[in-house]
Amino acid sequence: MTRPMAPSVYILAFCWLWFLPCPSPTPRPAPAPASRAAAEPKVVMVAPDARPRIIAFRLSKRVVYGGDTIDGEVETTSNVASVEARIASFSMPVPRVAIGRFALSYVVPRLPFFLHKTYALTVTARNARGERAERVVSITVR
Numbered sequence: 001m002t003r004p005m006a007p008s009v010y011i012l013a014f015c016w017l018w019f020l021p022c023p024s025p026t027p028r029p030a031p032a033p034a035s036r037a038a039a040e041p042k043v044v045m046v047a048p049d050a051r052p053r054i055i056a057f058r059l060s061k062r063v064v065y066g067g068d069t070i071d072g073e074v075e076t077t078s079n080v081a082s083v084e085a086r087i088a089s090f091s092m093p094v095p096r097v098a099i100g101r102f103a104l105s106y107v108v109p110r111l112p113f114f115l116h117k118t119y120a121l122t123v124t125a126r127n128a129r130g131e132r133a134e135r136v137v138s139i140t141v142r
Helices: 007-018
Strands: 054-059 067-077 079-089 092-094 095-100 100-108 118-127 134-139
Touching: 054 118, 054 134, 067 079, 067 118, 079 100, 092 100
Parallel strands: none
Antiparallel strands: 054 067, 067 100, 079 092, 079 118, 095 100, 118 134
C-alpha cells in the first residue's frame, strides 16, 4: 500500500513551478520624436557619490491579468547604476535605456486564483557605491 504525499509536497511543487522563469523582460524601445530635446525629460545630473534618487516612476497598468503586458519606466538621477523591480520574493532588473532612464515590458504570467491579490511593487535604484532609493506602489493581480 502506498502512502499519500503530504500537502506540503504539493505546496513546494507549486512554488517551484511558480518561480520558473517567465519570458524575459525586454527594454521598451524609445519613441522616435521629431525634436529629441522636446521629447525627452532633462536628466538630473549629480555627482557620482551623491545619493541616488528616483525622480519619476510610471506603470502602464496597476490592475493586471495573466497574459497582460505591463510597461514600466523609471527616471532617476544620472548616478544610478541599476534599477530593480521586486514583488514578494520575485525580482528582476530593469534595463537601462539612457542615462537616468530605465524601462521594461513584462508579460504577466497566468497565476492560480489564490495568488490573485494586491501586492507591493518595490522599485529600487542603486548607485555604484550600493546606496539605494526605493519607491513602493501597489499592483493588483486578478
